[in-house]
Amino acid sequence: MRARRLEVLVWQRALEPFAGRWSLPGGYLEPVETLEDSIRRQLASKVDVREVAHLEQLETLSDPDRVPNEWQLATAYLGLVPTDADPAIPVDTAWQRVDRLPPAAFDHAAIIRAGRDRLRAKLSYTNVAFALAPAEFTISELRDIYRAALGHDVSATNLQRVLVRRDVLEPTGGHRAPGPSGGRPGALFRFRARELEITDQFAVLRPPGPARAAAS
């Protein structure tokens, strides 16, 4: 998936079943291969996507009817690509807006919804957005990413405050030149870490007092 409008990379099936409908990239697991390795291999070879910034398992689907006339398990993953990445994708594949998804094959519509929901949840309590953002960005650019992913408006003011308080962002010192219509130049930021971190320990019922010893 990528942002500006949140989009999924899907390809249009030529053959039955589900000819003409859109399908997530994927394929069969090769012998002695990790699921994650397999996904990366499929993405690199089939759709030439190599800059997956974050990859996480969603769920393994086992409904016997999910593939017609066949018994097939699938493990769904969520992969995120920065907005500025623009891989050369094959002709039968396209980025489709997640909120206006054309008819999908198999149970892929549900998988896409699950991925979107997981992303939305994690935007609230982790730094996942690092996987959607370019290396450097202004707060308003980041706000556009959050807007696209969350599907509702986001205030740049509060976005900045939350992410800086949580120590997720750091200023690079640079500034972005204003557009043709003027305006104050925006300060550039980067994500302090570029792997997934939980930044909001939202736990209610947390350990008492100052003695927050981690029990194992």
Place this chain on the structure above:
Amino acid sequence: MRARRLEVLVWQRALEPFAGRWSLPGGYLEPVETLEDSIRRQLASKVDVREVAHLEQLETLSDPDRVPNEWQLATAYLGLVPTDADPAIPVDTAWQRVDRLPPAAFDHAAIIRAGRDRLRAKLSYTNVAFALAPAEFTISELRDIYRAALGHDVSATNLQRVLVRRDVLEPTGGHRAPGPSGGRPGALFRFRARELEITDQFAVLRPPGPARAAAS
């Protein structure tokens, strides 16, 4: 898993590999069967556990080295059983304390840790505790369950307030007779719902204003 001390149901392997070490119940998927059906079948037939109040998928493990000399995938599930359930388990199986787990087979120690962590997290923002609690209980009994699962002290006062404010608990009207040493009789409660519900929409960066229309 079950509570009072958080415990896992495991069985001790007789044969290699990992003879003598403890292993989670499980088995092979039968043709044209759902993963969840399979788990319930295994639990019922192998360890005679039928009162699983909540079952949820954790992760599918695919490391080629997770089983020696063989390539085997496994999908791990978390299943919860009320504290008052006491299934008749076979001789080679036992409830083991999660915080003092004896040596486990395969990657099962990691799975158990993952299950424990998932449970701890969900106790904070869902009503999962319904799956650990008996039908009726006093606040202090419920507190003991939370204490066991979270691994730290929990205040009965605040536990009650949180769960009542969220409308997770409802009083049954009944009271539990005090113990031999006296004390005020405790009011009985039950969970309003007995399926998983998210009770704390912890989302930061939530939709603005009163117009919280759900975007789809």
Place this chain on the structure above:
DNA sequence: CCAAAAGTGTTGCCCGTACACCCATGA
């Protein structure tokens, strides 16, 4: 009357939202 256990009232704090206001730039 005392101890024990349950339950309520109150306060303080953290943190996210909202909104008013100030700053830097191009035309």
Place this chain on the structure above:
DNA sequence: TCATGGGTGTACGGGCAACACTTTTGG
């Protein structure tokens, strides 16, 4: 000096933790 967009200061409110205090029981 005006329009445009970036950034800061501040007030309000929700929700949880902590703790003092009250209530109900058995000895």
